[in-house]
Amino acid sequence: ADAECAACSRAPLPVLGRDVRVPLVTGGEVGYAALDYAASAPALQRVWDDVAAYAPYYGSVHRGAGYLSQLSTDLFEQSRETVAEFLGCRPDDELIFTRSTTDSLNLLASALPAGTRVYVFDTEHHAALLPWQRADRAQVEYLPAPRTPEQAVASLDVALHGAPKGPKLVCVTGASNVTGEIWPVRELAAAAHRHGARIVLDAAQLAPHHPVDITALDVDWVALSGHKLYAPFGAGVLAGRADWLREAEPYLAGGGATRKVARSGDALSVEWHSGTARHEAGSPNVIGAYAIASACKALTEAGFDSLVTRERELLARLRDGLAEIPEVRVLSLFGAGSARVGVLSFVVRGWNSSHFAAALSAEYGIGVRDGLFCAHPLVRTLLDTEPDEPGECGAPDAAPGERSLNAVRVSFGAGTPQEHVERFLGAVR
Numbered sequence: 001a002d003a004e005c006a007a008c009s010r011a012p013l014p015v016l017g018r019d020v021r022v023p024l025v026t027g028g029e030v031g032y033a034a035l036d037y038a039a040s041a042p043a044l045q046r047v048w049d050d051v052a053a054y055a056p057y058y059g060s061v062h063r064g065a066g067y068l069s070q071l072s073t074d075l076f077e078q079s080r081e082t083v084a085e086f087l088g089c090r091p092d093d094e095l096i097f098t099r100s101t102t103d104s105l106n107l108l109a110s111a112l113p114a115g116t117r118v119y120v121f122d123t124e125h126h127a128a129l130l131p132w133q134r135a136d137r138a139q140v141e142y143l144p145a146p147r148t149p150e151q152a153v154a155s156l157d158v159a160l161h162g163a164p165k166g167p168k169l170v171c172v173t174g175a176s177n178v179t180g181e182i183w184p185v186r187e188l189a190a191a192a193h194r195h196g197a198r199i200v201l202d203a204a205q206l207a208p209h210h211p212v213d214i215t216a217l218d219v220d221w222v223a224l225s226g227h228k229l230y231a232p233f234g235a236g237v238l239a240g241r242a243d244w245l246r247e248a249e250p251y252l253a254g255g256g257a258t259r260k261v262a263r264s265g266d267a268l269s270v271e272w273h274s275g276t277a278r279h280e281a282g283s284p285n286v287i288g289a290y291a292i293a294s295a296c297k298a299l300t301e302a303g304f305d306s307l308v309t310r311e312r313e314l315l316a317r318l319r320d321g322l323a324e325i326p327e328v329r330v331l332s333l334f335g336a337g338s339a340r341v342g343v344l345s346f347v348v349r350g351w352n353s354s355h356f357a358a359a360l361s362a363e364y365g366i367g368v369r370d371g372l373f374c375a376h377p378l379v380r381t382l383l384d385t386e387p388d389e390p391g392e393c394g395a396p397d398a399a400p401g402e403r404s405l406n407a408v409r410v411s412f413g414a415g416t417p418q419e420h421v422e423r424f425l426g427a428v429r
């Protein structure tokens with residue numbers, strides 16, 4: 001079924017979990033349809049194979065004289081180079097392995113120079129919305145939800161135009177984890193730089209679906225998570241400009257980040273490393289880093305052109321199918337014509353979204369997500385908005401006063417067979 005894809009011209013990439021079967025409340029069992037890639041994507045078979053081949057050679061990184069320790073250190077550092085190349089890093093950029101996008105953005109927040117003003121749309125995922133608030137030396141300005149990509153750029157331009165002198169940072173998502181809509185990153189970066197601000201890209205949802213090139217996009221930092229990039233082994237990445245990171249206090253205090261520690265009277269004197277080690281205290285997650293590098297290689301070899309084309313075809317099938325169901329309303333910030341990745345949220349008239357998602361699981365073996373998707377302000381804005389384009393959104397949601405409190409999200413990626421999309425549409429119908 002994987003190879004025979006009527007709506008899409010290419011076969012999916014092999015992923016783990018294709019043969020998992022789950023019980024149905026109606027009796028019997030069915031192959032699991034993982035349609036929650038936006039939360040965590042399955043591992044690519046290639047990533048799993050690479051990790052399994054390396055596993056017997058696992059050893060400590062930067063901490064041992066033995067052969068396996070040397071090998072693990074080499075693999076860890078090679079992984080850094082592979083991922084940096086995948087992300088189109090500039091020669092002076094630094095790439096730090098973290099736990100996740102959340103961790104990466106918190107790390108950057110901890111490294112802001114004193115008095116930094118941060119600009120962030122209130123539509124962001126909480127991981128991109130909240131860390132700045134906790135940085136005691138920063139002031140945050142929340143920009144309201146734009147209704148077009150052009151409005152986003154104009155709104156940022158106006159906010160930065162009136163900004164006082166001093167360090168400034170813009171944080172923006174590449175693709176929304178709620179609507180799948182792609183943000184105008186290059187244009188926002190140009191606006192930020194025009195006003196002397198820096199910009200960090202939350203690429204958690206963009207990177208699994210689209211090439212992310214720091215140099216071409218001209219962003220200062222990129223953050224992403226391995227588990228959304230088909231490499232679910234607990235690692236993430238922050239890549240970009242070295243200067244703020246080198247000058248900041250280490251994100252974590254501990255072994256590996258220090259050059260020298262000595263007793264000096266009642267106190268300790270500490271000399272910290274200045275490079276990537278400064279923010280990677282503790283034993284690094286070499287399997288996680290290696291898995292991300294493996295996923296980067298696999299995606300590059302498969303070719304993003306092919307992946308994007310396939311995903312677009314599946315997405316068109318999904319959207320067309322949902323548009324035929326009058327009770328379904330697809331949530332959209334930018335409207336029908338906007339560029340998207342394979343992530344889509346919707347509500348169904350007369351249904352509680354949590355019950356709807358539970359029924360998809362129990363009766364059809366389909367795994368989606370319901371809720372507010374860690375982007376509460378955005379989902380509330382979308383649920384409170386009447387669709388501008390009824391054709392695109394299907395029927396409007398319930399009458400005023402009967403609005404949905406949450407939504408259902410369906411998301412897919414490089415490993416999704418068309419059968420999963422067809423089963424999902426059949427189930428919704």
Ligand code: PMP
Pocket residue numbers: 038039100101102103125127128173175176177202204205225374
């Ligand atoms: N940003 C976006 C756009 C996301 O979708 C997510 C995860 N849902 C995150 C950040 C946070 O990623 P993680 O949970 O891996 O830290």
